[in-house]
Amino acid sequence: MSEHEIVPAFVRSRAPEIRWPPQPWVVLYRVPRRANTENFPPGKDITLLLAKPPLSSIATVPWRIAPDDISPTNYPYIVAADASGFLLLYATQGRSKEPADTTLCDARMDLVPAYFLCHAHRSSASLLPKPPSGMVFFHFHNVGLIANPRADGHFLVAELQHLMGTHHASLLCYSTSTDSWFAREFAYHPNHPKRPYDGVISHKRKLWWVDLAYGLFTCDPFTEQPELLYISLPLGCVQPSARSQDIAKRRCVNLSHGKLRYVQIDDCPGKEKVTMWTLHNAVHWRLEYEASFTEIWADASYKASRLQCKVPALAFVHPSNPKVVYFFQDYLIFCANISSRMVMDGEFISMTCPPIGGYSSSSVLAWELPASLQPNDKPFLGGPSYTEGVDHRSAKRTIDALERRLSAHASGLWH
Template sequence: MGSPSPAPPPPPPKWIMLRRVPQVCHDLYADFSVTLAEPPRPTELVVSPHLAPDGVSADCFPLVHAADPSGILLVSATYDRCSMAPPSADKQAGDYTTNYFAWHAAIDYTHRLPPHEDSVKHTGNVGLVVDEYNFMVAELLPAGDGDRASLLCYWSYDREWVKKTLPFPLKCPWSSARTFSHQGKLWWLDLSQGLLCCDPFAKETELLFVPFPDDIDTHTRGRDVGNRRCVNLSNGALWLAEMTYHRRALFVKMWKLGTQGQWTPDYTVKFADIWADRSYKETGIPKKKPALVAINPDDPEVLYFSLEGNLLQVNMCAKRVELCVAFRRPTTDLKIDQGSSQFILTWNLPTSIVSSSGRKQEERSSRDSAFDMIADSFTNACASVLDDMEFNQLAMTAIEYLNQSRKEEVIVP
């Protein structure tokens, strides 16, 4: 009797929780690598040192700015310093150097954006919009005087940055935490104020301000706001979750952003009801205020919290803990909380990405022969060169060839 056939591998996750700060691996030969983890376990992106030669330090680290459902990740590597503070008016253009990379994870191809000198290197300013064949990267640069802003737009087919100057609708400083692509528009999130929205494709681009609901405290700033407040796309809409106290009781409130830019209350849950449920007691975790990490991108009733080295998946309306897993915060010198909602992205994956792809890449990087590594490098280099060829130059060459052929066909009487 033959041995039983092995169990089939688990199905790939439809989405993942991605840490925004990648790890730099000196043994990685490809540009990027990722091993997909089933949520709520976080997934880490790995970056090659030839893209991020300065590694990860308190003043300089690579960062994931956007994770698009098409399978493209927008990643930056900053040389010298990456700012977590709001942009300052006296920032000098040449102080820092930032390179942006659009990684097509499904085909393992990296599009390198040309650098520009206007960036203030703020972690939440840059967004990504993808259409069927191309993508746009847009970086918002609020000016120090508060009256205007610059919008730098890069189309993948043009391969150049275009700068637009826009009226700025706010007088107070703006500090973007992250950017969303939704309904063909870009949305910049300031966790202390609300959202800025614009259509980067419009001829007359305009920045619109969407404030948080009136009962949200918008007068507090600092790192703590990222542990108690979260905005995310879920089920085709933008949602806002807030942990707040009322009469010494901890509550979680949820709002949905409507098509007219108005926040509508959806549910309010008392945390004491979750603590009292058997599912929470079985975790053995004390009844303490957790940190709000993420909103489930498929179901806004499911939230994720971290507390004392654990990550909880909680169905808020059922008041039940659905999953509890260990949650390791990376040990680095970064002056940021990588467990807050500001540094965790939810990424809806395309069907072309399978869960085993990251493991296969990592295994190959450790066992490939020197010849295979050189061959891969040569292939990637050729692909980059071909991608960098300007279409108009190629067209001019073709036209010259056709004209020459036509001249040779002419019969002189």
């Protein structure tokens, strides 16, 4: 196969001069790379390679922070990225010697969970202290990070935990301002399945737990008696019995232009389409648009891109332009303006350890950068550095390496 047959047109025609958007943001891959501890200068615990979208940005952490072998069911994971420049990182720390607590669902009892609050600009990572006896974070997809509105520079880390056999839930929290743990219990939606969520979003002083098959749960964790509210997905979208591992390829919820957006792909043969709704007043969903993939595939920009005419996986909505949605197709990430049906940009995915099931909306974060990390800063040792794109030969090498890696993954091998 020749290079022209392999490399999509939007990569071959990329101009060498690439400008960052007015509000810089990055496509942050949630699974960081790991490197020898000796490669990190004293006091440096995390490095970032930041790239202009749609190139992926990569974090690297030392083995001392993420010591366990990576497998399809266990890997370090960036749980949240705050606009102030803090990241919440999850990484297991070996086998647990304590007996399992079976009162909570889906607990990873055989591994010791650890969470690190990372200051991206300073390249530091602080381990959250061990909670008191009887308290523990049980699943990283249930854990959220939110800035404390009453204490500048401080955060609350919180997990919504289902109490098995009851109609109650517990909100387990750690506050950096008081360096203390606490828990609050409240009534829980009786019909919601007791299972892990698909992520947590911080928005308007509240945490929002996302269940892509069911809806959103939200509360203000800073009140003494928080009330847990439930917002169902749009009419006809609730499908709790149809939940599968691939649901994050067909659905996503994220912030765009300051509002929560829900995007869904319907892949019924001959009727493939993508639809977006916006949450208004934290109460109801309003339909924004829908477009058939037949229309998108028929556009001249799609034909010129040389992308395949097959339904892609969802990645996320552009953080400031809700008309633009990002998708994965094999080892490519690309974006399209759904209103105009036009493909706008695309690139090869430069991520290590691709997930066995393929890329999805749980693989990446659209992270708006704080001023301290914006690309007019000069790169510094142990801190962020920036890349503006790849040339044709580099793209070809990327494809070859990714194809070898994906082939190895298909055989069940992890590196």
